[in-house]
Amino acid sequence: MGVRLSAVIFEGGVPESPVQRAMTSVRRGMTLDNLAKLLCLAEFDEVILCTNYPELAAEAEALGATVELQRGTDRFHFGLRLRQLIYDRKLDKLLYMGGAAAPLIRPEELAEVARMTRSADSVVVVNNPQSPDLVAFSPAAAIDRIEPPESDNVLGHLLRVAGLPRVLMPNTATISFDVDTPADLMILSLLPGAGPRTKEALAALSLDESRLLAAKRLFLKQGAAFALIGRVSPPVCLFINANFAIRLRIFSEERGMRALGRVERGDVRSLIALFLDTVGPRAFFRHLAEMAEVAFFDTRVWMAHNRLDLSEADRFYSDLGELALVSEERLRSFAAAAYEAPIPVILGGHSLVAGGLWALAESILAEEGREPIRPF
Numbered sequence: 001m002g003v004r005l006s007a008v009i010f011e012g013g014v015p016e017s018p019v020q021r022a023m024t025s026v027r028r029g030m031t032l033d034n035l036a037k038l039l040c041l042a043e044f045d046e047v048i049l050c051t052n053y054p055e056l057a058a059e060a061e062a063l064g065a066t067v068e069l070q071r072g073t074d075r076f077h078f079g080l081r082l083r084q085l086i087y088d089r090k091l092d093k094l095l096y097m098g099g100a101a102a103p104l105i106r107p108e109e110l111a112e113v114a115r116m117t118r119s120a121d122s123v124v125v126v127n128n129p130q131s132p133d134l135v136a137f138s139p140a141a142a143i144d145r146i147e148p149p150e151s152d153n154v155l156g157h158l159l160r161v162a163g164l165p166r167v168l169m170p171n172t173a174t175i176s177f178d179v180d181t182p183a184d185l186m187i188l189s190l191l192p193g194a195g196p197r198t199k200e201a202l203a204a205l206s207l208d209e210s211r212l213l214a215a216k217r218l219f220l221k222q223g224a225a226f227a228l229i230g231r232v233s234p235p236v237c238l239f240i241n242a243n244f245a246i247r248l249r250i251f252s253e254e255r256g257m258r259a260l261g262r263v264e265r266g267d268v269r270s271l272i273a274l275f276l277d278t279v280g281p282r283a284f285f286r287h288l289a290e291m292a293e294v295a296f297f298d299t300r301v302w303m304a305h306n307r308l309d310l311s312e313a314d315r316f317y318s319d320l321g322e323l324a325l326v327s328e329e330r331l332r333s334f335a336a337a338a339y340e341a342p343i344p345v346i347l348g349g350h351s352l353v354a355g356g357l358w359a360l361a362e363s364i365l366a367e368e369g370r371e372p373i374r375p376f
Contacts, residue, residue: 004045005044005092006046007044011051012050017313025201027179029197029199030103033195034101034103039063041107043110043115047066050067051099082143082155083143093140095117100178101127101134104177116167120138124159125137126167128156131258133152135152135156138164173361176354176358179351181316181352182348184348185205186209187356192363208320220244226248226292228249228353229353230251230350231254231257231300232251232252234252235358251272254268263304272302285340292343295341295345296346296352297347299347306330
């Protein structure tokens, strides 16, 4: 038997709040849609789903995927579980994806990643140099060269440090966009490229897209000023500047803060957060509104700078403006000021100012019947 290439998706968790369950419902649709894409590709010898959701496991098996169903209440550790899977199934080479990864990815892009991985004896192929959530690597046994990480965000970085030559996947919105926060759900709901199961899950939610729609209209206003705050992706800025006659105010800080361990060590430092905390959130957003007509704000840098101990539910409710459901007082005051600002302020995580913004911009060009200019 020759060297085999496997595709592996991890999707699971313990959603406790309504907003977490809403996110999980869409991620389930995304996972099934991506499994369907992978199963249609001859480049992969097997497609495996690892999950603790019995219903998702049954649906994946019906599609033809191999399923590893985790039962019981044992604490999940990403790196240890991935290593065990590699041992148990004697994997040679693999593509790993999280359930939140790349809902817009095209089958031909997955096939190209497969060919890049299959053709190399030693390689790690990633969709993001800082914090990838698509990681293909050869050999699979290279997992023994690293300390198994608790998070998939650092897998690509650790494998590169361990000596695997790194190759970046083609830089496209469909490869870069993932869904980690409600803001990403709102963007995804406005895009045409989502799969059928994902669209069905999104349609069942009541998302307030009014701020995002207001921001979307401003892309077509000549000279409109956009503020991008947080872990802003440089390729996204290049793409927007090449295709729209708008002005960008870019405040980019702490890219790679998770992959480099800066969050865990408490090393995150943000000039924007220092200013915001000095003048207070209401004054901050008042000043921001004097300089920009819309703001996309990756709030996780501000949270990490202040070392806030926040639940996932609190972070998500702050993104949605569900202030009564945000239990942490400082975050509630921050989110209230953002949503009372005289300009549309969209709150979210990394993808909001990276793949999500890029995908939104591409969709606007498609609606206008314009072929995008790709500056790289």
